[in-house]
Amino acid sequence: MSKTAPDTPDASVGDQDLGAAGSQLSTAPVESAPNLPSLGVIGWARWFWRQLTSMRVALLLLLLVALGAIPGSLIPQTGTDATKVADFVKKNPTLGDVYDKLGLFHVYSSVWFSAIYILLFISLIGCIVPRTWQFVGQLRSRPPGAPKRLTRLPAYTTWRTGAEPEQVREAALTLLKKRHFRAHLAGDNVAAEKGYLREVGNLAFHIALIVMLTAFAWGQLFKSEGNKLVVEGDGFSNTLTQYDDFKSGNLFDTGDLVPLSFRLNKFTGTYETSGPNKGTPRLYQAALTYSEGAYGKDRKTLVKVNEPLEIGDAKVYLTAHGYAPLITVRDGKGKVVFHDAVALLPLDSNVTSTGVIKVLDGYRNAKGVSEQLGISAFFLPTYTTGSETASTFPALNNPVLNLTPYHGDLGVDSGIPQSVYQLDKSHVKDFKDAKGQELRKNLRPGQTMQLPNGAGSVTYEGTKQWANFQVVQQPASGWALGGALTAIFGLAASLFIQRRRVWVRAVRGDDGVTVVEMAGLGRSESAKVPEELGELAGVLYDQSPGTTADPGARGTARPAPTDSQPTNEQSEGSAK
Amino acid sequence: MTLATATNEHLANISNTLIYSSMAVYTLAFFAYIAEWLFGSRSKVGRTAAALTADTKAKGKAPAVTVNQGGSTAVLERPQVVVRSAAGARDVPDGPGAHGGDAQGDLYGRIAISLTVLAFLVELGGVIARAASVERAPWGNMYEFNITFSTVAVAVYLGLLALKKNVRWLGLFLVTTVLLDLGLAVTVLYTASDQLVPALHSYWLYIHVSTAIFCGAVFYVGAVATILYLFKDSYENKIATGGTPGRFANSVLDRLPASASLDKFAYRVNAAVFPLWTFTIIAGAIWAGDAWGRYWGWDPKETWSFITWVAYACYLHARATAGWKGRKAAYLAMLAFGCWLFNYYGVNIFVSGKHSYAGV
Numbered sequence A: 001m002s003k004t005a006p007d008t009p010d011a012s013v014g015d016q017d018l019g020a021a022g023s024q025l026s027t028a029p030v031e032s033a034p035n036l037p038s039l040g041v042i043g044w045a046r047w048f049w050r051q052l053t054s055m056r057v058a059l060l061l062l063l064l065v066a067l068g069a070i071p072g073s074l075i076p077q078t079g080t081d082a083t084k085v086a087d088f089v090k091k092n093p094t095l096g097d098v099y100d101k102l103g104l105f106h107v108y109s110s111v112w113f114s115a116i117y118i119l120l121f122i123s124l125i126g127c128i129v130p131r132t133w134q135f136v137g138q139l140r141s142r143p144p145g146a147p148k149r150l151t152r153l154p155a156y157t158t159w160r161t162g163a164e165p166e167q168v169r170e171a172a173l174t175l176l177k178k179r180h181f182r183a184h185l186a187g188d189n190v191a192a193e194k195g196y197l198r199e200v201g202n203l204a205f206h207i208a209l210i211v212m213l214t215a216f217a218w219g220q221l222f223k224s225e226g227n228k229l230v231v232e233g234d235g236f237s238n239t240l241t242q243y244d245d246f247k248s249g250n251l252f253d254t255g256d257l258v259p260l261s262f263r264l265n266k267f268t269g270t271y272e273t274s275g276p277n278k279g280t281p282r283l284y285q286a287a288l289t290y291s292e293g294a295y296g297k298d299r300k301t302l303v304k305v306n307e308p309l310e311i312g313d314a315k316v317y318l319t320a321h322g323y324a325p326l327i328t329v330r331d332g333k334g335k336v337v338f339h340d341a342v343a344l345l346p347l348d349s350n351v352t353s354t355g356v357i358k359v360l361d362g363y364r365n366a367k368g369v370s371e372q373l374g375i376s377a378f379f380l381p382t383y384t385t386g387s388e389t390a391s392t393f394p395a396l397n398n399p400v401l402n403l404t405p406y407h408g409d410l411g412v413d414s415g416i417p418q419s420v421y422q423l424d425k426s427h428v429k430d431f432k433d434a435k436g437q438e439l440r441k442n443l444r445p446g447q448t449m450q451l452p453n454g455a456g457s458v459t460y461e462g463t464k465q466w467a468n469f470q471v472v473q474q475p476a477s478g479w480a481l482g483g484a485l486t487a488i489f490g491l492a493a494s495l496f497i498q499r500r501r502v503w504v505r506a507v508r509g510d511d512g513v514t515v516v517e518m519a520g521l522g523r524s525e526s527a528k529v530p531e532e533l534g535e536l537a538g539v540l541y542d543q544s545p546g547t548t549a550d551p552g553a554r555g556t557a558r559p560a561p562t563d564s565q566p567t568n569e570q571s572e573g574s575a576k
Numbered sequence B: 001m002t003l004a005t006a007t008n009e010h011l012a013n014i015s016n017t018l019i020y021s022s023m024a025v026y027t028l029a030f031f032a033y034i035a036e037w038l039f040g041s042r043s044k045v046g047r048t049a050a051a052l053t054a055d056t057k058a059k060g061k062a063p064a065v066t067v068n069q070g071g072s073t074a075v076l077e078r079p080q081v082v083v084r085s086a087a088g089a090r091d092v093p094d095g096p097g098a099h100g101g102d103a104q105g106d107l108y109g110r111i112a113i114s115l116t117v118l119a120f121l122v123e124l125g126g127v128i129a130r131a132a133s134v135e136r137a138p139w140g141n142m143y144e145f146n147i148t149f150s151t152v153a154v155a156v157y158l159g160l161l162a163l164k165k166n167v168r169w170l171g172l173f174l175v176t177t178v179l180l181d182l183g184l185a186v187t188v189l190y191t192a193s194d195q196l197v198p199a200l201h202s203y204w205l206y207i208h209v210s211t212a213i214f215c216g217a218v219f220y221v222g223a224v225a226t227i228l229y230l231f232k233d234s235y236e237n238k239i240a241t242g243g244t245p246g247r248f249a250n251s252v253l254d255r256l257p258a259s260a261s262l263d264k265f266a267y268r269v270n271a272a273v274f275p276l277w278t279f280t281i282i283a284g285a286i287w288a289g290d291a292w293g294r295y296w297g298w299d300p301k302e303t304w305s306f307i308t309w310v311a312y313a314c315y316l317h318a319r320a321t322a323g324w325k326g327r328k329a330a331y332l333a334m335l336a337f338g339c340w341l342f343n344y345y346g347v348n349i350f351v352s353g354k355h356s357y358a359g360v
């Protein structure tokens, strides 16, 4: 800081003017012009590192992450909908090929997207570490003493008082400390600083970003997700073989499955019965008895749509439900060959359902020959005359089960995997009714359909419900949530708290009267800094009132700083 | 529309009537704002030019000093705080506002604000009636979203006015776009009260969507300020480099706050709501975690919320680090708001549901 600095508006509050006083009001890195290294490998590495952790490159990487995320939202992704991708490729073979090569069907796990965010990640760490050290240094040292010319600061005030300089400084120190400034006496002035929480918040935010990103990546790698359809009264235990389908992350190991088991006691669904939302689900809930670990105690719980059961890292979600008519099949001799609840798949929001009852062994026809039975089922939980092909309400108001039996070979042993909900009709024959038509019949609960010529009977005993459970394990989601919350609070602190400095200088003027000068400096121009300074000045002024011959209250008409001032900047520099 | 009862039908009709009425009142407010601008322009102001030309002449003389009159004037004998603006900043005073200091213009301005308040209340009634008619929160489709969004945007404006912030200049621009938004809503987007897609009920959904709408409204106010900043900044630049802006620019832009004030206002608004936007996304993730078993799945809505978030983070970074202040940062802010708009309209229209590649 030189006294010959031109007093022009252009050079009013530059750091070069304020010296140590204006420095380190944040931990933002200093941008240096990129100069090319000439020092071989290490030089290049250092240069690269400096570039990577510079704010400009950080900004660029942030922009690139945003840009890179766009294609994934416009092009179908294998992760969310593989059939749509296949469709797309079929329709646009050449484009599909190009997209595939560029990884555009799985953008968020593609090499280039990973590269961008890993670079950002490194840049972030490379930024946080030095900033944290710098901040610790700032906390251990004390706020720098006042610059020589306080008039150069963004907010300034002065007055002359009859009080002794020491008295004023003492009063200022007490006042500032009471206002939670970090304040100390620095020669002829009191130096104070406040708002360190801003930096704490900012660092916490950036660290929280790292925690979130790590937790997310960890969760993806070790995640598992399986589905299981359970009929009322049935149970499930958490092993791979019990699932209907199962997906997992790259590093998942079957040993990671949380040991748990549960039984579905009852499923309850209630629906809006009138109004514009008629039929809209109001409540889905599954009453479970579950146990943790291999030998856990049985406990009861309710699982609802947005309220999964949580056991360790595993969450058990209720994702779908439907009906499972309880069916008894007897053969020609009246022997029960099948007695089970058969889950049917819903087709619409009123739970019109279809499925197949498969009697694979034990059944003998009228002639005593072993055969298989396949019975197509079509189910309406609420049957209304006039609307025979679809249910009119999702609840079990007037259930009707329509059955079409077939006999023969269901082809389940042919080696081709077969859906339990579909019937392979290539080796079966239908039954004929008295008129020679294909036999099909509507049953209400308790009713029985006789198969022709003493081939047996099928009874619809009643209706159970089933629920589909998705068991998800995504480790580290607690960390992700913790990181997210920290990020919000850190961000709020970083954006709403002002970090600012206040100096109070009190010296005896040439005429023997004490001159008080106060100045404030914020990190950014803000109306709060002068406001606060005015308030502090007001309090201090009341304690050390102005003399009658007060030329103060005029920013420009103040006495020039006297030469008798100690060189406070140097003395402050050694205060660390 | 299925099976709506008579009451629901009736409420829906009331809602429609209220929305149309609010449009009528907004139109009146629009004309009152126009009158404010027209009468205001009678008094020639030319403050910006005066300040800027004086500034160049005064260069090298006394430091540019403005005395802060706020607060400390109450106790006269107390020392006054002298405020200096930062290096390189132009010292342009804020324009007087649309009325241009003209008493009649000011009167029209006040009438316009009163009408805006009235229109807001009527519109709010319309939104509430709509919610009552469908028996759920009024954001089940784009029509409902549009009417709720403009209501909240006006509420933000009136709230800022009530807090005695210098935002009267926003009035005309805001009401114009609110009229466009409502016009679009009642013509193109209108949907009869219908069922919510069997949504999974969760209070997280309500938290998530309501904060999202609020954030959008605030971002919108920030975006309007940013656009005006860009115009005003060019205007000031032109004068500072000796150019003569057109008469229209002279008349309109001169009455707006100084570009530095607009810029600062836009920044404050965006920065203030950014943590809430962060929270909105996290609330959405928590809800998705509860409802779908994964908190983040890169679905288009999620992705665009993320893109918007990153774009605003870029803008804040650009502001916090030297070199990208001013116009460049303003472009980033516009880009970020563009992402927000696309998330709400574009994603619904072009990327929705099963045809995520249709229309692109």
Ligand code: HEM
Residues within 6 Å of the ligand: A026, A027, A028, A029, A052, A053, A054, A055, A058, A062, A120, A123, A124, A125, A127, A128, A202, A206, A209, A491, A494, A495, B271, B310, B313, B316, B317, B319, B320, B321
């Ligand atoms: C994951 C991406 C990042 C996001 C979302 C992010 C977001 C933010 C936000 C919102 C702020 C507050 C801005 C303000 O004070 O107005 C901020 C400040 C800051 N960020 Fe980041 N940031 C990210 C990455 C980085 C990286 C990679 C660096 C370092 C190279 C960095 C360095 C800084 C610094 C130094 C500040 C504070 C400057 C100051 O104290 O004024 N950030 N960041």
